Amino acid sequence: MCYAIPGKIVNLNNKIAIVDYFGEKRNVLNEFENIKIGDYVYAQGGIIIDKIPEKDALEILNFWKEYFFELKKIDQKLSQQRVSQNVNTEVLQILQKVNLNQQLGKDELLKLLQISTTDTNSLNLIYTSANNVRQKELDNACCVHGIIEFSNYCKNNCFYCGIRKDRSILRYRMLPNEIIKTAEIAVKKFGFKAIVLQSGEDFWYNDENLVSIVKEIRKFNILIFLSIGVRSLETYQKLYNAGARAVLIRFETSNKNIFAKLRPQTNFQERIELIKSLKKLGYIIATGFLIGLPNETYEDIINNILLTKSFEPDMYSFGPLIPAIGTPLENVKTIDETTVLKIISITRFVDRQSKILITSSFETLSKEAKRNGLLSGGNSLMINVTPKNYAKLYEIYSNRPNIEKTIEENIKNTIELLYSLGRAPTDLGI
Ligand code: 5AD
Numbered sequence: 164m165c166y167a168i169p170g171k172i173v174n175l176n177n178k179i180a181i182v183d184y185f186g187e188k189r190n191v192l193n194e195f196e197n198i199k200i201g202d203y204v205y206a207q208g209g210i211i212i213d214k215i216p217e218k219d220a221l222e223i224l225n226f227w228k229e230y231f232f233e234l235k236k237i238d239q240k241l242s243q244q245r246v247s248q249n250v251n252t253e254v255l256q257i258l259q260k261v262n263l264n265q266q267l268g269k270d271e272l273l274k275l276l277q278i279s280t281t282d283t284n285s286l287n288l289i290y291t292s293a294n295n296v297r298q299k300e301l302d303n304a305c306c307v308h309g310i311i312e313f314s315n316y317c318k319n320n321c322f323y324c325g326i327r328k329d330r331s332i333l334r335y336r337m338l339p340n341e342i343i344k345t346a347e348i349a350v351k352k353f354g355f356k357a358i359v360l361q362s363g364e365d366f367w368y369n370d371e372n373l374v375s376i377v378k379e380i381r382k383f384n385i386l387i388f389l390s391i392g393v394r395s396l397e398t399y400q401k402l403y404n405a406g407a408r409a410v411l412i413r414f415e416t417s418n419k420n421i422f423a424k425l426r427p428q429t430n431f432q433e434r435i436e437l438i439k440s441l442k443k444l445g446y447i448i449a450t451g452f453l454i455g456l457p458n459e460t461y462e463d464i465i466n467n468i469l470l471t472k473s474f475e476p477d478m479y480s481f482g483p484l485i486p487a488i489g490t491p492l493e494n495v496k497t498i499d500e501t502t503v504l505k506i507i508s509i510t511r512f513v514d515r516q517s518k519i520l521i522t523s524s525f526e527t528l529s530k531e532a533k534r535n536g537l538l539s540g541g542n543s544l545m546i547n548v549t550p551k552n553y554a555k556l557y558e559i560y561s562n563r564p565n566i567e568k569t570i571e572e573n574i575k576n577t578i579e580l581l582y583s584l585g586r587a588p589t590d591l592g593i
């Protein structure tokens with residue numbers, strides 16, 4: 164199964180290449196020396212990650228040709244804006260601005276977040292409007308990244324997190340060879356083109372370890388995302404040089420007081436500065452926040468969206484806080500699905516061209532949550548490819564979804580869902 168389709172280089176100007184996908188052109192960054200016009204390549208996150216022989220490319224494209232346009236038709240149909248009766252006039256006025264591609268003010272974003280759960284007409288309209296913006300701006304591409312959770316050790320003690328240092332759980336660390344092997348299976352057996360390497364803040368893995376892991380995995384010609392928390396810029400520079408190109412690091416909350424209270428011994432400003440510096444280093448940034456932290460207001464949530472935007476991220480990653488048993492926040496009330504869907508839609512209005520991840524924590528809220536998220540502005544997913552014996556120990560919150568299912572089953576279900584929505588599980592670049 165392929166998670167990205169090959170494109171043909173039709174133009175090359177310094178490091179910027181134009182790649183053609185069945186007539187659709189995208190600009191991508193080329194870091195390969197030996198690429199020329201007419202070559203077939205895979206691109207992920209706007210970067211060429213691999214060159215492939217013409218014969219293989221044509222075979223894959225032949226398979227995709229039929230689906231490519233069929234899926235688009237389904238998506239176009241599902242993403243038409245549907246205005247029904249009795250939509251709140253203020254909401255209509257705000258959405259009019261969205262249709263005219265105008266920026267919304269903070270008060271307007273707040274108004275959308277305040278739409279009542281019982282006002283289903285207004286809610287449905289904002290969801291379909293966001294889906295419509297997503298379709299117009301980005302078409303039907305949906306990233307599907309694989310994620311390997313390679314260690315559940317963490318030196319920190321965040322109040323909400325199930326792998327916090329003080330929680331008594333069985334800990335594991337995958338050895339470098341095991342991590343590389345797992346990535347190899349994800350790439351060669353399952354076809355992933357982008358892999359997230361995630362762990363708690365675990366300094367057992369020193370620079371040397373991490374560099375060698377990244378270097379080996381880079382040989383599979385994929386996009387490597389790091390999700391390893393706060394490390395020195397020097398470390399991140401070494402990992403960039405080794406071949407990592409993206410970092411997933413949430414700032415968790417824009418509210419400094421909440422941050423200080425829930426993340427002892429960690430520093431808000433340091434995290435923010437790190438994200439900015441990583442961007443400057445050239446990393447693709449995926450960042451965001453938790454939803455439903457105690458004492459969080461709607462205004463905090465809007466600030467979270469706007470702070471995420473200020474980093475010019477490639478991907479927004481936010482999800483509900485799900486209580487983890489045995490943590491200080493084990494009894495906290497989880498936010499409802501409607502609020503998260505509103506946040507997904509509002510984020511789409513704020514940043515029309517971004518990737519918005521539908522997280523597995525959101526999936527726990529209902530059976531339909533993932534589908535609803537994709538129909539409300541979302542366009543990215545992750546599939547857990549951690550070996551099963553470890554995945555069940557990476558318990559950042561209790562009852563993680565799909566952990567009992569095999570990787571094959573999870574891939575199959577995801578692809579079926581995406582096809583039913585007319586989405587192509589692929590990343591077509593910037
Ligand atoms: N519920 C949902 N997400 C959580 N995270 C940590 N604990 C929880 C929880 N209980 C998220 C944090 C972190 C990411 C790796 O996992 O936002 O950045």
Ligand code: SF4
Pocket residue numbers: 317318319320321324325326327328362363364392
């Ligand atoms: Fe560690 Fe991240 Fe969990 Fe905090 S949220 S305890 S830093 S894994």
